Amino acid sequence: MTKLVGPTYPPLARAAHIAGDVKVNVHVRADGSVASVELFSGHPILAPAAVESATKSEYECTGCAGEMSYQLTYTFAFIDDMTPYNKIEERPTRAAKCLYLWKCGIVRVNTFDWCTANVPPQITQSPRHVKILVFPVCVEVESSVSASR
Numbered sequence: 791m792t793k794l795v796g797p798t799y800p801p802l803a804r805a806a807h808i809a810g811d812v813k814v815n816v817h818v819r820a821d822g823s824v825a826s827v828e829l830f831s832g833h834p835i836l837a838p839a840a841v842e843s844a845t846k847s848e849y850e851c852t853g854c855a856g857e858m859s860y861q862l863t864y865t866f867a868f869i870d871d872m873t874p875y876n877k878i879e880e881r882p883t884r885a886a887k888c889l890y891l892w893k894c895g896i897v898r899v900n901t902f903d904w905c906t907a908n909v910p911p912q913i914t915q916s917p918r919h920v921k922i923l924v925f926p927v928c929v930e931v932e933s934s935v936s937a938s939r
Contacts, residue, residue: 791847791848791849791850791862791915792822792849792850793847793848794843794913794915794920795843795846795847795848796843796911796913796920796922797839797840797842797864797866797913797920797922799839799866799911799922799924800835800838800839802835803833803836804926804927805927806835807868807926807927808833808835808866809866809867809868810832810836810865810866811831811832811863811865811866812829812831812833812837812839812840813829813830813831813861813863814827814828814829814830814832814840814841814844814861814862814864815827815828815830815859815860815861815862816844816849816860816861817857818849818851818854818857818858818859818860819851819857820855820856820857820858822849822850822851823849824844824845824847824849825857827841827844827845829841830861832864833866836864836866839864839866840866840920843864843920844864860918861918862920863918863919863920864920864922865919865920865921865922866922867922867923867924868924868925868926869912869923869924869925869926909924909925911924912924
């Protein structure tokens with residue numbers, strides 16, 4: 791691979807805290823263009839991002855007489871080094887079951903700088919392996935609280 795087009799961590803997978811490996815078989819023509827990419831294994835929510843990245847990336851095939859194929863692994867993971875909350879902002883939220891109550895529940899929003907600044911994923915590449923690391927989604931929902939709170 792000469793130029794990696796980094797995958798986008800699927801927002802639904804990030805919110806649901808889905809991580810794991812996606813393995814694809816990449817078929818490269820002698821001129822370095824991608825003939826096809828097929829999914830070998832991986833989570834169905836993560837797989838489209840890996841297939842799209844493998845398809846859009848650029849490859850070099852020096853000395854190849856015909857089409858070559860190889861397996862590429864994409865590892866989707868979360869950054870584990872998270873310091874305890876240093877600032878929590880509580881915001882009231884309403885649900886359909888309590889439309890007329892002032893505070894039915896509280897949403898705790900972590901306000902770290904990285905949380906509000908939409909930090910791009912950390913993408914590293916080694917032969918036949920791409921690793922995508924992101925911070926987890928920064929919103930936690932607490933259970934409902936009474937209106938008297």
